[in-house]
Each structure stands twice: as C-alpha cells, then as structure tokens.
Amino acid sequence: xxxxxxxxxxxxxxxxGRMMAMSAAQLGxxxxxxxxxxxxxxxxxxxxxxxxxxxASAALAAxxxxxxxxxxxxxxxxxxxxxxxxxAKLAPGPRALEVAQDRFSEKSFVSELGGTPAxxxxxxxxxxxxxxxxxxxxxxxVKTRRDGYDGKGQWRIASAADISASExxxxxxxxxxxxxxxxxxxxxxxRGRDGEVRFWDSTHNTHEQGILAxxxxxxxxxxxxxxxxxxxxxxxxxxxxxxxxxxxxxxFATDDGxxxxxxAPRVHNSGHWTIEGAVTSQFxxxxxxxxxxxxxxxSSVAGKVVMDNLIGPEAFAIARHLADPRxxxxxxxxxxxxxxxxxxxxxxxx
Numbered sequence: 001x002x003x004x005x006x007x008x009x010x011x012x013x014x015x016x017g018r019m020m021a022m023s024a025a026q027l028g029x030x031x032x033x034x035x036x037x038x039x040x041x042x043x044x045x046x047x048x049x050x051x052x053x054x055x056a057s058a059a060l061a062a063x064x065x066x067x068x069x070x071x072x073x074x075x076x077x078x079x080x081x082x083x084x085x086x087x088a089k090l091a092p093g094p095r096a097l098e099v100a101q102d103r104f105s106e107k108s109f110v111s112e113l114g115g116t117p118a119x120x121x122x123x124x125x126x127x128x129x130x131x132x133x134x135x136x137x138x139x140x141x142v143k144t145r146r147d148g149y150d151g152k153g154q155w156r157i158a159s160a161a162d163i164s165a166s167e168x169x170x171x172x173x174x175x176x177x178x179x180x181x182x183x184x185x186x187x188x189x190x191r192g193r194d195g196e197v198r199f200w201d202s203t204h205n206t207h208e209q210g211i212l213a214x215x216x217x218x219x220x221x222x223x224x225x226x227x228x229x230x231x232x233x234x235x236x237x238x239x240x241x242x243x244x245x246x247x248x249x250x251x252f253a254t255d256d257g258x259x260x261x262x263x264a265p266r267v268h269n270s271g272h273w274t275i276e277g278a279v280t281s282q283f284x285x286x287x288x289x290x291x292x293x294x295x296x297x298x299s300s301v302a303g304k305v306v307m308d309n310l311i312g313p314e315a316f317a318i319a320r321h322l323a324d325p326r327x328x329x330x331x332x333x334x335x336x337x338x339x340x341x342x343x344x345x346x347x348x349x350x
Contacts, residue, residue: 001293002029005028006030007031008029009034009064009066009070010070010073011034011070011071014073014332017046017073020286032047034059039335041332054077054078060084064085069291073267075264075265075266076146092247103262104145105145106263107260109237113240116256118252121135122145122172122173124173126160129168133159136175136177138157139156139178141156142157154210183205184205185204185230186248186271187248188270189235189238189246190247190285190295191247192292197238197239198285200274200282203215203217204219211309214307215306217304222253230260233260234249245265246266247264269309272307272345273347277300277307277347278297279301280295280297302350310343310344312339313337315337316337318331326348326350327348328349
C-alpha cells in the first residue's frame with residue numbers, strides 16, 4: 001500500500017491527469033506530471049512538473065526515480081522509453097499501452113479473447129484496401145492504426161476511390177466494416193492490485209463529429225441487456241493484461257449483441273459523470289487501485305445522470321451554465337478555446 005505523502009507520477013498533461021491529480025491530493029498523495037506540452041493543465045494542480053519530450057531518457061529516468069508509482073492519462077505515450085524504467089512502478093503495465101496503441105493489434109487481441117469487433121483487416125496498400133472491400137463490402141471506415149482520436153485519422157468510404165493512394169501508403173491503416181447499431185455505450189471497470197474488479201453503470205454515449213457529446217444514465221434497454229456480455233469481455237481483457245487501474249471498453253449495441261469498438265487503458269471521458277454521479281469516481285478509484293488501497297463503491301447515486309461535454313468557446317459561458325442550480329461545472333484550465341477542443345463538462349444528477 002502506498003503511504004500518504006508518496007508521489008504518484010502521471011505521464012501526460014491533459015484534463016484526465018488534472019482530475020486524477022485532484023483525487024490523488026484528496027487521498028494525501030503528491031503528484032509529479034511528465035508531459036512535453038508547453039502548457040499542462042494537469043501540472044496546474046500538481047506540485048511537481050517535468051516538461052520534456054518522451055524521448056528524453058535522462059529526464060524520464062529522473063522523473064521515475066522521484067515517483068513511487070507511475071500511471072498514464074494518455075494512451076499514446078511511447079512504450080519503448082518506458083521499458084527502461086522500473087516495471088514494478090508502472091500501473092497499468094506497458095503491455096496495455098502496446099495493445100491499445102495499434103488498432104489492428106487491439107482488435108486481434110480482443111478477437112482471441114472471444115470478443116466481437118467489427119469485421120477488420122490490415123491495410124498497407126491499395127491492393128489491401130480493395131481486398132478488404134471485396135471481402136466485407138462498403139460503407140466502411142478506414143482508420144490509421146496508430147494515433148488519432150475524437151474522429152481524427154479516419155475516413156468513411158463507399159469505395160476505394162474515397163481515399164487517396166498516397167494516404168493509404170503514408171501510414172499503416174485498418175479497415176473496419178460498417179456496424180449498424182442501436183446505441184453506443186462504455187464499460188468502465190477498475191481492477192485492484194489484488195485482482196478485484198468493479199464496474200460502473202454503463203452510459204448511453206452520443207457523439208457529434210466524432211467527439212463524445214453526451215453520456216446519459218439510464219441507457220436504453222438494449223444496452224442494459226448487453227452489458228453483462230460486454231462486462232465479461234472487458235474483465236477478460238483486464239485479466240489477460242494483468243491490468244491495475246481504471247480501463248474503458250467502448251461497444252456498439254446491435255441486434256446481434258455487443259460489438260467491441262475500442263479500449264482505453266485509462267480513465268475515460270464517458271466516465272466523467274462518476275465524479276458527482278457515483279459513490280466513488282473513476283478518478284479516485286484509479287488512484288486507489290494503483291496505490292494498492294481498497295476499491296470504492298462504484299454504485300450510481302441517482303437514477304438519472306447526464307454529462308455534457310463543453311466543446312470550444314461555449315465552455316466560457318459560465319454564468320449561463322451555472323444558471324441551472326443542478327449543474328456541476330468542470331473547466332479544464334485550457335487557455336485557448338478552439339473549435340472541436342474539449343474545454344470542460346457539465347454533470348447533472350437526478
């Protein structure tokens with residue numbers, strides 16, 4: 001068990017790290033953020049901050065030496081530099097990052113565990129793309145195998161002509177057959193160092209332009225019917241990885257059962273509602289898990305909870321947001337409100 005006053009290292013400087021740091025402080029821990037960003041909103045609420053590139057091995061080694069446990073708020077942290085660190089300090093271990101960072105590897109891994117992703121194929125050439133179309137048909141989604149988030153790095157296609165050959169050969173990609181679904185939902189779990197697993201209720205997630213817009217409880221009936229199967233798969237994934245901390249798996253609810261979309265080895269946007277809407281938030285339980293503490297109750301505190309993301313300049317209409325006395329406003333401390341940028345969120349309980 002991590003003693004009070006110990007230092008938790010967070011790799012990544014965004015809002016997820018910020019909210020983890022706040023939960024860590026509540027439990028008596030210090031936080032040290034490592035991030036290459038010029039402005040780190042996680043560092044704004046942390047007593048220690050190392051600003052350096054991921055490849056700066058000396059800076060990363062010094063950061064690791066100063067920390068008692070190290071975790072991630074960003075799944076695209078390069079794995080190679082982490083392998084030189086004390087692996088016992090990393091929670092979760094880097095294997096979870098390796099799987100989640102490559103969409104083809106991720107879908108292959110989940111398939112081996114008995115999960116059902118969308119039909120998929122690796123695409124390294126136009127010939128690969130044409131073969132995938134011939135096998136699975138269109139419409140379809142073509143995504144970069146690595147990086148990309150919030151709708152970036154992906155194309156919806158009706159034929160091979162909808163994406164240029166130069167784009168296909170520029171970076172490894174994955175073809176995903178189109179999935180007809182009734183709803184999107186998340187399974188968010190926390191797994192302790194002793195192997196105990198707990199789940200939060202699954203929200204109905206809606207997206208706008210590839211970005212999560214709303215997470216709502218209760219979810220439609222079809223989601224509730226498919227949550228047990230989705231949870232069973234998520235737990236198999238966590239156990240196969242020897243996972244410690246909060247992990248999220250996103251699913252499509254379809255007529256044929258839950259279809260796996262992707263996993264995130266970290267706390268997740270669709271779990272922000274848990275700060276006010278659950279007995280123990282995803283952020284606190286992540287800290288509890290990596291610190292070796294008993295896990296908190298994940299039960300929802302109300303029958304209805306709504307979380308709305310604040311995207312772009314609308315976030316700064318603070319008086320309007322707080323005109324609703326039920327609104328719990330969270331702004332992330334970002335200085336520039338660009339279109340399509342997550343600036344904060346509002347949760348309403350009950």
